Amino acid sequence: MNLSKTSSSGIAKLFAHVVQDLLQKTTGKKFHISTTIMQIPNIKLSGDISAFVTYYGDYNGLMVFNFEGPAALEVVRSMLSGMGLGEEDLPKNHTSDEVRNNVGEFTNQAIGKIRSTIQLKYDIAAKANIPAVVPITVPLSITMETKGHTEMECIRIVFTTEQNNRFHMELAMEPMSWHSLHEATGGGI
Template sequence: MNKPAIKSNNKTTVITTDDILVMLCKSVTDVLANANANMVTYSALVQKISKTSLKPDIGSFVLFDGGFSGLVVVNFSAAAAIEIYQSYMTNMGIPLPELSTRHTSDDVGNVMGELLNQILGDFTSLVGKELQTSITQSQPKMLTVNKQLIISIDTNLDRPQARRVTFTTQNGNIFYLELAMDRTEFIKLHDFVPEDYDPDDIIRGASEQAKKDKKDEKPDDGFDASLLDELGI
């Protein structure tokens, strides 16, 4: 079981924007590690930035809303995108010679978009479990760009904050994650145990219950069971 992204202590726990950023970074490293066995690390230092933007070579942005609103932008260098894409696909059993070597190909964009969707899905799950609130996300779309494009949230933020984190792939290639959201604090009123649901366990439990229900089914009391025996049923 994954360790909580947020550590509690005996004092009143206050969860800030930067703690939420750490949760997002944890989702990035966990999902990429599980998806392609590629160890990705992020810098211990975070940059304060004034605006978020898409930058070359390939990037994506995702809006989220609910308990709090924000914007996530991820910018990959061509080398980082190709490395992650090829590691993911070879881990799925696709031979390397059959894979694209150009970051502008649709195949690369589709795979990177799917991985980002998994990352945001893991993040929203963490938010629900550890912050006890709900957020929803837009569908990510990967874009290849050859110049910087400023991206902003189409809503009024009272106290906007923006951060940039540097990630490094196993082969030393770089990509960046940018987060913009309203300055917020979650203050824990009382202790609670974060609930951790395993979707596979839920599916298995439903399947076993269906089998049990079917096994427990009996003919109506008024039905002559001997007739079934005569018919060979």
């Protein structure tokens, strides 16, 4: 990724690829990222299980994962199988506490890996709260306020599992365009 002009959509791609890599490494399965990043009017908690986490610091935002039951169950079962658990020890239903707990753990790992990747690539940092995981019965809109920005850029990215289950990552980010200080000044500081 060329830092000379990195926008919110460029950062969203980084989020997506880090999540895909994390899923594939922890499960041993393939996960497809849609070729389209969708700009959406707001962020919602939807599906059967949602996990969300805020990040704040040099850059700020909100990351949400929305899962229908079959997608959450497939992802969690694949993660636990990848850790060596046998079939008899895997959750059988998406409503189990084990599925919700592991969706939360996955979300925590994802935001941690995303933050460290951004810090290594761009030399900027953010902290994150502990993710919250909630079972959903009706969609809920969620917003975040940040210093000086009243309108967040909202983006949805679709992931597809090997069994063709889909889940969404939604991001609310401050409008941003990142530029390299070195490229802007023609070299070092």
